[in-house]
Amino acid sequence: MEAALGLMRRMPPSLSRTALSSLLLLLPDHSSELLSLVDQPLEVLWDEGCGKQFLLCDYNRDGDSHRSPWSNTYHPPLEDGVLPPAHLRDLEVEANEIFALYRDQYYEGGISSVYLWETDSPEGFAACFLIKKDGSRTGEGRRGLLEQGLWDAIHVIEVEKANDETTAHYCLTSTVMLSMKSATGFQGSFDLSGSITRQMEADLSLSEGHLSNMGRMIEDMESKLRNGLDQVYFGKTREMVFTLREPLDTLTATSATGQSIQHEVINDIVRSRT
Amino acid sequence: MDPLGAEEEELSDEQKIALAKWFLLKSPPGEIQYVAKDLQGVLLNDNIYQAAAQAAFPVYNKEQMLSVEMSDGSGQVIVCEDGEIDANHFIDLRTAQVATIDHIEQVCTGVRPAADSELPSAYVEEYRAAIDTEVVRYIEEAFPRGHCSVFATNGKDSDENGGFELTVVISSAKFSPKNFCNGRWRSIWKVQLHGDLQTVDLQGNIKISAHYFEEGNVQLDTAYDCKDSSIFQGPAETASAVVGIIQHHESEYLAYLEDCYSKLSDNTFKELRRKLPVTRTLFFWGNAHQMSMNRELAREISSK
Numbered sequence: 360m361e362a363a364l365g366l367m368r369r370m371p372p373s374l375s376r377t378a379l380s381s382l383l384l385l386l387p388d389h390s391s392e393l394l395s396l397v398d399q400p401l402e403v404l405w406d407e408g409c410g411k412q413f414l415l416c417d418y419n420r421d422g423d424s425h426r427s428p429w430s431n432t433y434h435p436p437l438e439d440g441v442l443p444p445a446h447l448r449d450l451e452v453e454a455n456e457i458f459a460l461y462r463d464q465y466y467e468g469g470i471s472s473v474y475l476w477e478t479d480s481p482e483g484f485a486a487c488f489l490i491k492k493d494g495s496r497t498g499e500g501r502r503g504l505l506e507q508g509l510w511d512a513i514h515v516i517e518v519e520k521a522n523d524e525t526t527a528h529y530c531l532t533s534t535v536m537l538s539m540k541s542a543t544g545f546q547g548s549f550d551l552s553g554s555i556t557r558q559m560e561a562d563l564s565l566s567e568g569h570l571s572n573m574g575r576m577i578e579d580m581e582s583k584l585r586n587g588l589d590q591v592y593f594g595k596t597r598e599m600v601f602t603l604r605e606p607l608d609t610l611t612a613t614s615a616t617g618q619s620i621q622h623e624v625i626n627d628i629v630r631s632r633t
Numbered sequence: 634m635d636p637l638g639a640e641e642e643e644l645s646d647e648q649k650i651a652l653a654k655w656f657l658l659k660s661p662p663g664e665i666q667y668v669a670k671d672l673q674g675v676l677l678n679d680n681i682y683q684a685a686a687q688a689a690f691p692v693y694n695k696e697q698m699l700s701v702e703m704s705d706g707s708g709q710v711i712v713c714e715d716g717e718i719d720a721n722h723f724i725d726l727r728t729a730q731v732a733t734i735d736h737i738e739q740v741c742t743g744v745r746p747a748a749d750s751e752l753p754s755a756y757v758e759e760y761r762a763a764i765d766t767e768v769v770r771y772i773e774e775a776f777p778r779g780h781c782s783v784f785a786t787n788g789k790d791s792d793e794n795g796g797f798e799l800t801v802v803i804s805s806a807k808f809s810p811k812n813f814c815n816g817r818w819r820s821i822w823k824v825q826l827h828g829d830l831q832t833v834d835l836q837g838n839i840k841i842s843a844h845y846f847e848e849g850n851v852q853l854d855t856a857y858d859c860k861d862s863s864i865f866q867g868p869a870e871t872a873s874a875v876v877g878i879i880q881h882h883e884s885e886y887l888a889y890l891e892d893c894y895s896k897l898s899d900n901t902f903k904e905l906r907r908k909l910p911v912t913r914t915l916f917f918w919g920n921a922h923q924m925s926m927n928r929e930l931a932r933e934i935s936s937k
Contacts, residue, residue: 361674362672363671365670366656366672366675367850368850369660369671369844370659371659371661371852371854373852381655382675385649385653385675385676460920464912464916465907465910466906492906501904502903502904504900504901505901508905539905541901546859547839547857547886547889548855548856548857549890549893550853550855552852553852554851556849567918571918574916575918578915578916582908585906585908589897589902593897595814595843595845596843596844596845597890597894599814599845600843600887600890603776603778603779603805603816603817603818604776604805604818605774606887606891
């Protein structure tokens with residue numbers, strides 16, 4: 360299992376689906392474990408009754424069917440599919456509404472789905488917030504900059520009520536997977552793909568309700584993941600490019616060429632003095 | 634239940650070998666040995682692993698244009714298609730040697746002098762050596778970790794009356810697993826020298842891969858093709874013109890990549906997710922609270 364996860368950490372993120380299905384073929388006895396440990400790009404189904412799309416994950420699946428958060432029904436239909444209890448379903452309906460607004464403000468499109476379910480802890484529950492966006496120019500990319508552009512975000516929150524009844528403990532695990540292929544006039548390609556996972560825990564007052572608490576945590580986490588990918592992860596690949604091949608025209612004090620020129624200048628000065 | 638169609642049926646050995654090969658070939662630069670180790674842990678079958686490794690390593694090494702220290706310490710040999718004599722032998726024209734490569738260990742186990750039949754004619758060699766000297770000069774300046782080689786890939790026995798093709802390959806890698814990053818630059822330049830037409834045609838292909846994997850997995854993959862041409866002159870003049878063109882295109886490409894990166898944060902990435910909503914303020918989650926309050930209120934009223 361450790362070895363399988365090791366492989367997933369090295370395979371190109373844009374090929375994660377192929378890598379995972381190959382591992383499932385090689386390790387049929389570990390399929391459920393693999394599926395729960397390895398995140399993969401989200402799939403979409405159409406809820407005809409509501410005229411809306413919804414996202415699939417393990418948390419809205421029962422057998423081979425998936426529950427739509429809009430109609431609370433299974434697709435394809437399932438007679439006795441598991442449904443959340445009424446109080447969680449109410450919260451789920453609200454969560455889907457508000458999260459769709461949030462998604463629209465940050466993503467200018469995309470699809471979102473939220474699922475809630477009961478956990479073993481008393482009065483506790485868990486929620487899964489999903490977002491998928493196709494930012495390509497044939498998808499919902501507004502600026503036409505990407506030949507291919509996929510973003511999948513998976514946020515799973517476990518909620519436990521504290522003893523004092525006024526606060527709750529939240530544990531958030533978030534994964535972002537993305538793949539960008541730039542649309543360029545240049546005869547070439549520029550592909551960046553990646554996936555990162557982070558965790559965050561917090562004890563928050565219930566004065567504004569679970570939904571605001573979970574929402575703020577997700578918003579904070581998504582900003583951190585986006586900035587991390589942008590500044591750190593992409594930055595590191597850029598650094599690598601310019602370490603492999605030095606930009607000859609722009610000499611810097613630390614580049615090999617810059618250093619050798621510095622040495623020459625210093626030698627010249629030393630020589631001229633002696 | 635099987636969302637990915639992974640049937641319970643036992644795979645044949647051939648199928649397992651094919652899957653194992655796929656993983657090895659998709660290894661990021663400098664990481665095939667790590668992938669091999671994990672793969673052995675997944676397969677738990679040495680025969681299948683060995684079969685996959687035997688098939689995949691030579692392809693991977695050539696594709697990556699692996700540069701290997703020659704066993705006699707005379708320099709580096711670049712393992713690539715253009716220098717391939719046979720499956721385990723690769724020529725280095727700078728030292729006029731043929732190196733034996735152990736693909737799985739990724740080392741050179743021996744060298745022998747190249748046979749006359751493996752070497753280009755004196756006429757072709759004059760041009761080849763001149764270009765090699767110029768490329769080495771360029772590499773020293775631009776690729777702190779780079780290695781290069783020039784092969785006679787077509788018409789190597791030509792004299793003044795015939796045309797021939799030289800291939801310039803540049804391979805530069807940085808492996809820094811402790812800092813969780815690895816990367817490789819590869820460029821291949823096909824240089825057609827037409828003595829009769831007095832022209833030189835160049836066709837370049839540049840590929841860069843980078844992998845950063847500290848608590849995550851992010852990979853960059855780029856490819857670029859270009860063409861150019863020059864006038865056929867004596868060896869020294871031709872060499873300086875050819876390498877001048879290579880340097881120019883590679884610098885332009887680097888500038889283009891810099892441009893891609895500079896637009897990434899504020900433009901390209903926005904296609905997926907904005908840093909902030911159009912309003913430039915964080916989302917107002919108070920709405921969520923308000924919404925649930927209203928709903929509860931409505932329910933209370935209707936139940937009264």
